[in-house]
């Protein structure tokens with residue numbers, strides 16, 4: 001066993017949130033203890049478990065005598081299953097699936113779709129090509145349609161629009177929701193709208209009844225308009241689904257897709273210098289703070305990882321990093337998919353700048369600091385030793401990959 005302390009911020013949050021359905025499972029329940037006068041005390045509230053529909057169940061068969069369940073709490077507590085046997089209508093969602101997984105923007109969109117679907121409608125997610133996602137059920141997907149085929153690989157907006165049109169003909173959804181993002185959804189949504197000759201609502205951040213509000217005027221104004229069928233929604237347009245589980249029933253297209261000759265040829269991704277990517281657009285940021293003691297090693301690690309460098313204000317003020325690398329309230333607000341914070345305490349001004357990052361990794365000596373509370377993965381230890389180990393791990397991984405390829 002390694003002595004690295006691993007924390008799960010989501011579990012800690014659920015343990016604090018008494019209204020969350022998994023709250024009880026996260027409590028260290030003490031079922032019996034010896035009182036001060038030597039009498040054995042039992043906690044009658046600790047008996048039983050929460051059933052799949054959220055109601056507390058007590059097993060009187062004797063299996064739980066003494067309040068000790070043989071099954072672990074995590075195994076028996078499941079979110080209530082939301083089923084839609086015969087959907088009255090569909091709300092179709094086309095997630096970006098960056099890296100084959102649902103992004104936080106995709107999850108917000110699915111949360112919005114669930115609101116629009118209510119109890120009668122079903123949320124149908126349309127995914128192109130292979131994916132690695134295993135959490136569609138808890139993200140709110142009732143039906144899943146995977147459009148497979150090499151024609152959808154890479155940058156293929158024409159083929160994708162053709163696929164979406166076939167889905168539209170078959171399911172005739174009440175609404176189409178796409179992320180208004182730079183990861184593909186924004187462009188695909190606009191192309192799809194043009195092909196359907198429909199006017200989409202763009203950069204939507206709120207839907208109220210039959211009206212939606214989107215950003216306009218270079219982000220300076222709000223534009224309210226009647227809710228159209230096609231909605232391109234901004235990140236944080238709704239809360240992601242967190243209290244129900246969904247069926248994720250697979251559905252298929254009843255027609256085979258007609259192949260047409262695409263006019264766009266994808267010549268593949270172009271390698272770019274990570275340092276030349278503007279901070280606001282960087283996908284992978286490696287950020288250093290006051291806890292970085294060896295800046296040469298820091299730069300070496302960022303180069304080995306191929307990450308864009310960022311910094312806390314203290315690192316900038318101390319002259320270790322350029323001003324345009326500062327992340328935070330008085331620096332740049334970043335939207336990276338992965339943000340690694342090395343020796344950064346997590347002051348509120350810094351955390352404001354990384355609010356939209358997908359996954360945060362913290363490397364820090366202090367297990368109680370705010371950056372560790374914010375992080376999805378934490379490594380507690382001295383930064384120089386961890387950076388050195390990281391460089392070695394990357395080199396070993398690359399050598400292994402080269403050996404496999406040879």
Ligand SMILES: Cc1cc2nc3c(=O)[nH]c(=O)nc-3n(C[C@H](O)[C@H](O)[C@H](O)COP(=O)(O)OP(=O)(O)OC[C@H]3O[C@@H](n4cnc5c(N)ncnc54)[C@H](O)[C@@H]3O)c2cc1C
Pocket residue numbers: 288289290291292293311312313314315326327328329330331332342343344345346347348349350353363364365366369381382383384
């Ligand atoms: C108006 C205003 C605006 C501001 N705007 C910003 C902003 O945009 N961006 C910003 O970042 N800050 C901003 N700040 C400053 C902010 O409040 C913090 O002071 C700053 O973010 C702290 O930087 P830090 O985390 O690098 O340093 P510290 O707070 O000193 O934290 C250093 C961290 O490194 C850890 N550490 C120490 N040694 C090691 C080691 N050897 N290995 C591993 N970990 C180690 C420590 O445990 C600690 O958590 C602003 C402040 C004000 C007042």
